[in-house]
Amino acid sequence: MKTLLYFAFRNLARQKRRAVLLGSAMALGTCFLVMASSFVAGITQTLFDRVMVYVAGHTSVLVGDRGYLYRTALRGQAGMKERIAKLPHVRKVEETIGIMCRIVGPAKGDNGVLIGIDMDVDISPEEQRELEENFPMAAGEFLDMNRTDVINPAVLSKTKAKYLGLELGGEFSARYQDSRGRMQVTKFTLVGIFQPSNAFMEAPFFVSMRNAKILLDLDSTDLPYLYLTLDNPTVNAKSVADTIHRMFEPDLAALPVTIRGKTASFGTVAAGVKTDSAARKRMEGIVGSAIVWKDDVVALPTSLASRLSVSVGDTVGVVSGVARTGDTIVDRAVVAGLWTPPDGAGDLVLWQEDAFQASRSFRRPSADDSGLVQVRAASSVLDTLLSPTWVRLPRALTTEDVANQMRQIGARSWKAPVVAVRTMYETGEQIIKLADALNMITLVAVLILFLVVLTGVVNALRMTVRERTREIGTLRSLGMQAWQVRRLFLMEAALLSLFSAIAGTILALVSMKGLSLLSFPIEDNPLSMLLVRGHLVFVPRPGVTVVHILLVMGMALLAAWNPASQAAKLSPANALRHHE
């Protein structure tokens, strides 16, 4: 083996010019393959680590309310955050708020996104470095969002600040909708200006999470969006998401209410009842309703209706608690029918789901809240008609699934709050597909390139065999076996391709380093999203590079097989007689 290796080396050295030319072609091919693959990996990493992670976290818990996109809080479920933080592989759980808004500066107005940043969480040096990389400050400090000597300190991108005509210390207004759906306008002070790392980062403006919660009217019991940072997200994101999904098992919803009739008021419990066409048909059977079971209607227990002196068609007041504003929440509802609750359900009032869930959403939760026992007792009769605490959406495994869920939320398919658990790989599944497609295109292009190069290898080896026929005869005469001759030529091809691929890889690394130093001033172009602060990003992956080198060597061996076999088939006598 050693001898063969020595011969192979010596033969390559003997034919320097040919080896260098062939090797250069292979090295260039390898260089292109490594660079293209690293570029695609760089784009993917940029989109995931600098865009998707801010849009979706490694894993995220998203909440919505009855067809509203921006009412992003699950009332009374703040405790879930602590439970999620204790799960394995969860490094950090951050509350996230992102609200579309209209920013009005001294010069102009523009659309933007108000984002709350949790300034109280400890961040690792690595995260600090990432933060500084993503938000290099052009003026002021990111931590100035904690300042208390100015009104609502905020940080804007340089592009946005310039467009709005703002300078550090300047004031601007933003019009937005709070988590209860009310239009608000608030003044902010610009305390920091950052250089956006890509076009995607130009739109948001940041305020501290503490301020954002106040502005959006979220209280300490509300659970907003949660973005999770995980250890090794590519491996753990899906399993963590599945676990959290299981944790959000919904229960039946109950609401303590007081029903105001004509002559009296009585405290009882209400359950929400669905109003789709199938539910309506069933409800008409249960309450014998002459009034269509939709809009703001209730069905009262017969005994309660009697005590309230109301009958079908009358209007009652439904008092469902106190809003955060301090106002008593009173809805008016038409009595659509009377019903007889089963044992244990007490005087359970059945309330049309949309109004029922609206009241749950607006009322201030109370420690005395009860009624679940009565609602559960009623489930023996009403089962799937009853409204849940929230709807847990199925895990969306693709971007298309995610889009479908968003469409269904818009279509008000669910009248209860909704909870969805996703990973950024599902939300950004199209990015992975795009990266796979780019990798495949690159590979095919490089394979075609190598076919051309290896045609040269075949020809070169054929010429070599012809030139060295007498030498082969001598070696065979000295006892070298046919398989050893074949192996010798294959070894030459392998060594040539190995050195070429290594040289190509080194060339690729040097070229990538050089290209990543170049700056592309295309801030206004959407393609800048693929750059980091105007620089190309290459992410060479050692494993993939080794596979590429092995691929090049494999193709070279395949190309060399036929000429090597022909050399092996030569009889020693004929070979020795060979003359050019």
Add this chain to the structure above:
Amino acid sequence: MRTHPHRIHTLAILALCTAAWSADPDGAKILKALEANDLLSADIHSQVAITENRVGQGAKAMKCEYFRRDADKSFVIAITAPESDRGNGYLRQGDHFWMYRRNTRTFQHVNRDESIGGSDAKGQDFESRPLTQMYAPTKDAQGRELVRADTVGGVPCWRLEVRAIVSDVDYPKKTMWVRQSDLLLAKDQSYSSQGTLMRTGYYTKYQKVAQRQVPMRQVHVDEVEKGNRTLVDLSDIKVGKLDPAIFTKAWLESRSK
């Protein structure tokens, strides 16, 4: 596209107040009167022209046809101009609210809090709710309603301050100027919960249509982004039963061809 369907909708919502009313100012009664006229008993069809003036962007004009049937909370907005938006439209059927795009020939659900065509209007704005279920007159420390005489453009009005009694309304506070002579809305101002003035609306040129007074012109002034204003002009109002086929996706789609 920058439309203001909300403004269009409010035309119908606020097309009311016919009987003269000479009693003492009573905020609750004024609101009740507005609410009593809230629902139109008949279907309505009109032409609407909307002109938006935005700072730095000049004026943008849009025309559309508006069909409304309150019996089942349905309406259709079919955009007829400008050419770039012609054929686009909106359809509301009960809980469902779709946006139709001619270019893609698709209907897309509009979220309740989603902006309509980049305007201030949201899907939720089209959900009719009785006025007195949303607002009540604001009272002072002595429990008196904040109603007093005032004028708008020289016209004697009742100036009425109202506050939201439920949480899910756009504006927690409003001030309304209602004409004393016929109790038609002349002007309103909408405030955020912190008390910042956000929007002012002027309602002029009322016309009697099927026993109702309809504001033929509305001007909405954006008080946050100074200089932005929207003008809504109504014309060719017809009242009477509309073909049920109008309130369907197929009809709206056929208008784009």
